[in-house]
Amino acid sequence: MNEQHDTGGSPPAAGPAHLGQPVANLRPVGTHFDQPSYTENFYSAVGGHPTFQKLVDVFYEAVADDELLRPMYPEEDLGPAKERLRMFLEQYWGGPKTYGETRGHPRLRMRHMPFEVTPQARDRWLLHMRHAVESLQLSPLHESTLWDYLERAAHSMVNSA
Numbered sequence: 001m002n003e004q005h006d007t008g009g010s011p012p013a014a015g016p017a018h019l020g021q022p023v024a025n026l027r028p029v030g031t032h033f034d035q036p037s038y039t040e041n042f043y044s045a046v047g048g049h050p051t052f053q054k055l056v057d058v059f060y061e062a063v064a065d066d067e068l069l070r071p072m073y074p075e076e077d078l079g080p081a082k083e084r085l086r087m088f089l090e091q092y093w094g095g096p097k098t099y100g101e102t103r104g105h106p107r108l109r110m111r112h113m114p115f116e117v118t119p120q121a122r123d124r125w126l127l128h129m130r131h132a133v134e135s136l137q138l139s140p141l142h143e144s145t146l147w148d149y150l151e152r153a154a155h156s157m158v159n160s161a
């Protein structure tokens with residue numbers, strides 16, 4: 001496992017969070033800059049729960065129809081898997097910590113080991129996720145922040161050639 005790229009770890013390298021202050025308590029300073037701020041809690045800045053719900057709704061709709069990805073999901077009902085991904089992403093971006101409370105430490109690479117995540121599966125995952133992210137119509141800064149993370153995370157999840 002590559003701990004440095006453990007996607008369940010810390011928030012992205014952006015802004016004063018790395019100076020040791022909790023992201024959640026920071027608010028934008030001044031409102032005269034007409035663009036989103038890195039220092040606001042990302043979860044709230046992009047619209048909170050409904051945004052993440054929509055992201056996973058759109059994503060899993062595509063997974064349900066994907067002949068490569070769909071068989072990888074052990075449960076017949078994709079609902080619980082969708083909820084786990086939503087809870088994880090909400091927590092990662094500064095929202096409720098329900099994921100940790102119900103599932104414990106993410107250890108995402110380890111949790112994906114039972115599944116053959118090939119480069120092809122990753123690309124399918126990313127294709128559907130790209131569409132889901134675009135459906136949110138976020139500001140360019142928020143979109144690229146979210147996308148950079150998801151792309152990096154997906155690449156680190158590959159565990160089979």
Ligand code: HEM
Pocket residue numbers: 007069072073074075080081084085088103108111112115117121122123125126150153154155157158
């Ligand atoms: C690269 C392609 C990927 C594939 C093919 C894949 C596939 C899967 C599968 C088959 C499961 C089991 C479904 C279940 O929860 O029961 C799962 C779980 C999960 N995946 Fe992925 N995944 C990928 C990438 C990612 C990425 C990039 C993230 C996060 C950014 C992620 C987050 C999760 C989470 C949070 C769970 C539930 C873990 C748990 O609590 O048990 N996955 N994934």
